[in-house]
Amino acid sequence: MIDLSSIVPDSIVDGPGIRVTIFCQGCPHRCKGCHNPKTWKFGSGTPTSVERIVEIVRQSPLARGVTFSGGEPFSQAAGYAKLARLLKAQGYEVASYSGYTFEEILAGDDDQRALLKELDVLIDGRFVLEERSLDTPFRGSRNQRLINVQESLKTGIPVEITTGRWVGQY
Numbered sequence: 001m002i003d004l005s006s007i008v009p010d011s012i013v014d015g016p017g018i019r020v021t022i023f024c025q026g027c028p029h030r031c032k033g034c035h036n037p038k039t040w041k042f043g044s045g046t047p048t049s050v051e052r053i054v055e056i057v058r059q060s061p062l063a064r065g066v067t068f069s070g071g072e073p074f075s076q077a078a079g080y081a082k083l084a085r086l087l088k089a090q091g092y093e094v095a096s097y098s099g100y101t102f103e104e105i106l107a108g109d110d111d112q113r114a115l116l117k118e119l120d121v122l123i124d125g126r127f128v129l130e131e132r133s134l135d136t137p138f139r140g141s142r143n144q145r146l147i148n149v150q151e152s153l154k155t156g157i158p159v160e161i162t163t164g165r166w167v168g169q170y
């Protein structure tokens, strides 16, 4: 089960193309200027099975990607890893936001590493109000990185995405 805050079926702001964005409930980071503070409190969302979430995603026929947002998806890593596996098996590109950095997740627990391994793209790092930017596609502040997860896992060193759809080049 995942403790859900909400699902936005046809988002164009959480990654390239039409995507389904899944907002989880609960975040430990408490960034100043957070865009979604109502998701901070743990245990106050709607517990939902990963199978049900996949059904909801499939109700958006134009969506080719799914983005996990929050809240902190890596605080519910076991459920999200299972969800990502099911979505990948159905051909979706899967991305996740996290207040943790790539390096922090790699040094985290087994469930967090398992979720990381399922992702195509990670947008990492806390939101830093002083570094807020409107010029960084799909990121709120300049410290956050767009990471090609599968390339990064080959060496353990984060590989940032600098060309293509994720930086606004279609």
Ligand code: SF4
Pocket (backbone or CB within 6 Å): 027, 028, 029, 030, 031, 033, 034, 035, 036, 037, 039, 070, 071, 072, 098, 099, 126, 127
């Ligand atoms: S990680 Fe995201 S949801 Fe959590 S406090 Fe920071 S901006 Fe808000």
